[in-house]
Amino acid sequence: MSPPLLEVRDLRVEFPGRRGTLTAVDGVSFSIAPGEVLGIVGESGAGKSLTGMAIIGLLEPPGRIAGGEIRLEGERIDRLPQERMRRIRGRRIGAIFQDPLTSLNPLYSIGEQLVETIVTHLDIGTTRARERAVALLREVGIPAPEGRFEHYPHQFSGGMRQRVVIALALCAEPRLVIADEPTTALDVSMQAQIISLLKRLARDHATAVMLITHDMGVIAETADRVAVMYAGRIAELGPVRDVIHAPRHPYTAGLMGSIPKIALPAPGSGSPAPGPAAMRRPPLVQIEGSMPRLNAIPPGCAFHPRCPKRFERCVREHPEPIAAGTNRVACWLYADDRGAVEPR
Amino acid sequence: MSGALRPLVRLHAVSRDFDVSRPWLNRVLEGVPRQLLRAVDGVSFELRRGETLALVGESGCGKSTVARLIVGLHAPSAGRIEFDGVDLASPGASSLRRRMQMIFQDPYASLNPRWRVRDIVAEPIRVLGVARSKSEIDERVAEQLRQVRLAPEDGEKYPHEFSGGQRQRISIARALSGKPEFLVCDEPTSALDVSVQAQILNLMVALQGGLGLTYLFISHNLAVVSHVADRVGVMYLGRLVELAEAGELFARPRHPYTRMLLDAIPDLAMSGRRRTPVSGEVPNPLDPPAGCAFHPRCPHAGARCRSERPLPFADGPSLVACHAVQEGRI
Numbered sequence: 001m002s003p004p005l006l007e008v009r010d011l012r013v014e015f016p017g018r019r020g021t022l023t024a025v026d027g028v029s030f031s032i033a034p035g036e037v038l039g040i041v042g043e044s045g046a047g048k049s050l051t052g053m054a055i056i057g058l059l060e061p062p063g064r065i066a067g068g069e070i071r072l073e074g075e076r077i078d079r080l081p082q083e084r085m086r087r088i089r090g091r092r093i094g095a096i097f098q099d100p101l102t103s104l105n106p107l108y109s110i111g112e113q114l115v116e117t118i119v120t121h122l123d124i125g126t127t128r129a130r131e132r133a134v135a136l137l138r139e140v141g142i143p144a145p146e147g148r149f150e151h152y153p154h155q156f157s158g159g160m161r162q163r164v165v166i167a168l169a170l171c172a173e174p175r176l177v178i179a180d181e182p183t184t185a186l187d188v189s190m191q192a193q194i195i196s197l198l199k200r201l202a203r204d205h206a207t208a209v210m211l212i213t214h215d216m217g218v219i220a221e222t223a224d225r226v227a228v229m230y231a232g233r234i235a236e237l238g239p240v241r242d243v244i245h246a247p248r249h250p251y252t253a254g255l256m257g258s259i260p261k262i263a264l265p266a267p268g269s270g271s272p273a274p275g276p277a278a279m280r281r282p283p284l285v286q287i288e289g290s291m292p293r294l295n296a297i298p299p300g301c302a303f304h305p306r307c308p309k310r311f312e313r314c315v316r317e318h319p320e321p322i323a324a325g326t327n328r329v330a331c332w333l334y335a336d337d338r339g340a341v342e343p344r
Numbered sequence: 345m346s347g348a349l350r351p352l353v354r355l356h357a358v359s360r361d362f363d364v365s366r367p368w369l370n371r372v373l374e375g376v377p378r379q380l381l382r383a384v385d386g387v388s389f390e391l392r393r394g395e396t397l398a399l400v401g402e403s404g405c406g407k408s409t410v411a412r413l414i415v416g417l418h419a420p421s422a423g424r425i426e427f428d429g430v431d432l433a434s435p436g437a438s439s440l441r442r443r444m445q446m447i448f449q450d451p452y453a454s455l456n457p458r459w460r461v462r463d464i465v466a467e468p469i470r471v472l473g474v475a476r477s478k479s480e481i482d483e484r485v486a487e488q489l490r491q492v493r494l495a496p497e498d499g500e501k502y503p504h505e506f507s508g509g510q511r512q513r514i515s516i517a518r519a520l521s522g523k524p525e526f527l528v529c530d531e532p533t534s535a536l537d538v539s540v541q542a543q544i545l546n547l548m549v550a551l552q553g554g555l556g557l558t559y560l561f562i563s564h565n566l567a568v569v570s571h572v573a574d575r576v577g578v579m580y581l582g583r584l585v586e587l588a589e590a591g592e593l594f595a596r597p598r599h600p601y602t603r604m605l606l607d608a609i610p611d612l613a614m615s616g617r618r619r620t621p622v623s624g625e626v627p628n629p630l631d632p633p634a635g636c637a638f639h640p641r642c643p644h645a646g647a648r649c650r651s652e653r654p655l656p657f658a659d660g661p662s663l664v665a666c667h668a669v670q671e672g673r674i
């Protein structure tokens with residue numbers, strides 16, 4: 001396997017405040033290889049977007065990287081001065097955010113924005129930059145790109161705008177693309193098109209993609225590996241198929257069970273029983289309670305108050321990721337020395 | 345028809361136009377005509393007592409407008425809505441309104457931040473006169489909160505002290521406190537995380553069973569719909585293109601748009617099933633295509649689809665509005 005393009009080790013993001021310091025990302029480690037799509041999944045407040053923002057150096061103050069290191073192609077980028085980081089963004093790391101309208105400048109045509117970005121990062125003239133911009137727009141699936149070159153962002157639909165944002169992120173052939181909820185604002189039919197576009201681009205350009213989303217379905221379609229985050233930590237990381245079909249962390253298992261799936265009637269089951277359809281179906285798996293707020297992360301394993309399999313050690317000690325099959329799981333159930341206490 | 349068999353809600357060729365014209369002065373100076381947007385276009389369906397009917401479709405398809413028409417937040421521009429056999433536009437129909445309630449998508453916007461939860465939940469009780477004395481009202485509020493698995497003491501708090509899922513429970517408690525028979529739920533779980541969504545869906549299913557409620561469930565999420573709905577209506581550009589039993593719709597989708605929607609759902613099981621790639625996007629509703637609204641994106645479109653609007657017809661147990669299905673081309 002090729003060496004990782006991005007390596008994040010023990011990343012810690014803190015928000016100092018008047019009432020003490022909040023730790024939003026805590027001991028997060030992962031790597032992404034060229035051409036690989038790593039999914040980061042979790043519920044709101046799990047720290048997935050902040051992890052992305054820390055990597056591209058766009059944490060909103062007072063948020064700051066308080067520990068760990070981030071390496072891009074072997075080079076540390078977590079403590080570069082603003083100006084150097086600005087040159088890396090766009091050139092070596094591209095970013096795609098949820099809302100395409102806020103990622104584009106409403107006062108410039110999309111052509112101007114693309115050409116400006118290309119000229120800033122690549123050593124080519126305006127004419128060649130223009131050719132490249134048109135080619136990019138064609139590649140992301142904008143019909144008749146020459147004609148749309150002079151159009152402004154408001155003249156595009158949501159799906160088309162997101163394609164423009166993707167073209168903008170890819171302008172300078174970055175080695176890493178961070179896509180934060182790129183399909184969340186889109187309708188399902190547009191979502192499917194954008195997902196397959198991202199997948200194709202990662203493959204064709206050997207770009208590493210960090211795909212941040214709350215939608216397990218998007219992950220299943222796109223990612224090679226997935227990290228499941230909970231309360232600022234990675235609960236489980238492994239190949240997508242293993243995490244989805246054989247989740248090991250109780251949180252991942254609960255999360256998978258809580259997703260409604262399209263139920264097809266069993267063939268030959270005859271006419272359904274009377275009564276509302278939902279009553280005939282087993283209820284969804286429920287994880288009681290909700291994710292803790294940052295100022296109230298419980299000691300030990302952050303998931304223990306909601307965990308059906310917790311035992312004494314989970315309350316006391318914070319689990320580090322442990323290898324379990326192909327996955328890495330932060331759960332004491334998979335420790336060799338589980339202690340004398342059996343899970344209840 | 346006897347009362348028990350009569351549908352609870354019936355929409356008869358309901359349409360709704362919105363005036364999206366430029367201001368009067370611009371129209372006069374620039375010589376542009378008035379412009380109407382037809383958000384709902386000739387929609388007819390029935391809701392049976394105790395069932396969940398889901399309306400699905402992409403943004404702008406008119407599903408939320410249908411919800412708002414039924415509860416009376418908009419008046420239809422054409423057509424008729426009946427509740428329990430009575431036209432909702434007729435005089436005296438306002439007493440029927442108390443038998444229906446609505447749950448909204450955004451639990452952050454739908455609760456008054458300055459009111460305590462007990463006052464939010466008590467409002468329908470007071471307004472609809474379900475209970476009059478203070479002790480009776482307090483008792484009912486406590487009961488409603490317990491019913492949605494909150495503690496009666498939570499009534500003393502304000503909405504900001506609750507998470508999104510808990511707020512949606514408060515919305516449900518408020519909706520149920522007026523003792524309605526019929527709940528219109530407009531994307532009730534779309535703003536929630538999946539684990540919280542599961543809690544709310546399970547709660548809604550349990551409440552329906554316990555109280556014999558009828559639900560109109562508006563959602564863009566087909567997996568959620570497949571979990572809760574008995575029947576599903578698919579809308580596209582203001583029109584109902586398919587209406588079928590949920591199992592039938594997911595197993596044998598008929599309309600090309602329904603097939604496209606089902607194909608677009610991410611394959612969570614990673615079964616590697618073959619899917620037709622989706623193409624195109626929803627056209628501008630101000631300028632809908634002639635004939636069948638879906639024809640510019642439809643792989644089966646013919647000359648008739650481009651000129652003549654298809655009307656719903658019964659294909660087996662389903663209602664479909666598609667020339668290609670009717671002509672046996674697909």
